[in-house]
Amino acid sequence: MEILRSVCPRCGKPSAGLCNECRAAETEWLKCEPRVESIFCPVCGSQKHGRTWTDTTVDHETLVNEIALAALILHPDLRGAETTLTYTDPTPNRTFVDLTVSGRLYGVEVSGTCKVKIVWIKEQCDRCNRISGGYYEGIIQLRATGRKPSGREMDRAMRIAEETEDGLQEAGERLSFVSSIDETKDGIDIVVGSQHIGQIISSQLCSVLGGKMTTHPKLVGERDGKRLYRVTYLVRLPRFQTGDVVVVRKGYMEVRGAGHGRLQVYDLKEGTARFIAEDEIERLVGNVGDAENALVTYHDGDVIGLLDPGTQAPVECRAVPWLQVEDGGTIRILRDEETERLVLVG
Ligand SMILES: [Zn+2]
Ligand SMILES: [Zn+2]
CATH class of the missing domain: 3.30.70 (Alpha-Beta Plaits)
Incomplete structure (x- = not known):
């Protein structure tokens, strides 16, 4: 009597048909495109994909990785694939990448290598083309x-x-x-x-x-x-800008909201806000952005003693209710060139 035994037709091991080892050995599971072109703009480094340009936000190494991995074609039955790569840049327009891939195919441990050549092609991008043109x-x-x-x-x-x-x-x-x-x-x-x-x-x-x-x-x-x-x-x-100090009916006002025709101002004597029409303004004194620091030498009731930062001479000013003053501290002043007065602005 004949005993029926199933064996692998390749290696003769007991198996129902081709054994896993032989099947894995016969399967072309690792391929890669040997040559890949990558178009980039030499001015700004943007990359071209198809007809579309995009800014490159990654470094050279990451880009090489991305391009090489995209060139890799793995068999769908490969499980647990792990890829490592090394590369060299022998010239500015060539990069050679060596990829090593390992994984399991039909339960068999497999590993293999492949090579990708990246050819870098320079082309002026849409943006640089427009700018240079x-x-x-x-x-x-x-x-x-x-x-x-x-x-x-x-x-x-x-x-x-x-x-x-x-x-x-x-x-x-x-x-x-x-x-x-x-x-x-x-x-x-x-x-x-x-x-x-x-x-x-x-x-x-x-x-x-x-x-x-x-x-x-x-x-x-x-x-x-x-x-x-x-x-x-x-x-x-508008004619006046935020921070301008202007004279309105002999008083000083700071412009807090600039506009055409109508302005929001802060009364630097009373410490109150209001709106005025632009044509109420008699003249411009300066801008608080250009104010100087003055040292406070004393503070007595509604009189403040200051050192004029321009001349270092002592001067007296009228205190204003909205401004806290400390002896030895500093306050911000603007000089009214027309009246030689110092205007307290902060
Ligand atoms: Zn076999
Ligand atoms: Zn460019």
């Missing part, structure tokens, strides 16, 4: 009524422009860039790459600095079959 979609002109915007206002405006650009770039709006910020004889011009960033910066300037905006679009041609408009955003700041 002088492309822009808007100009924000910061101006002020009857004066040039102050250094403080212009510094603030530049910060707003830079912060807005950072925010939009981080959110992936690559073409919302600021291409230049220039001081002109009557303000600053901010040149921007998209109308979206132009709109955001100019509204921010209005809300932070109290300006009024008018927009002037102009058709300048076509690009990629679309009509191309350039927009001038004119942001006009």
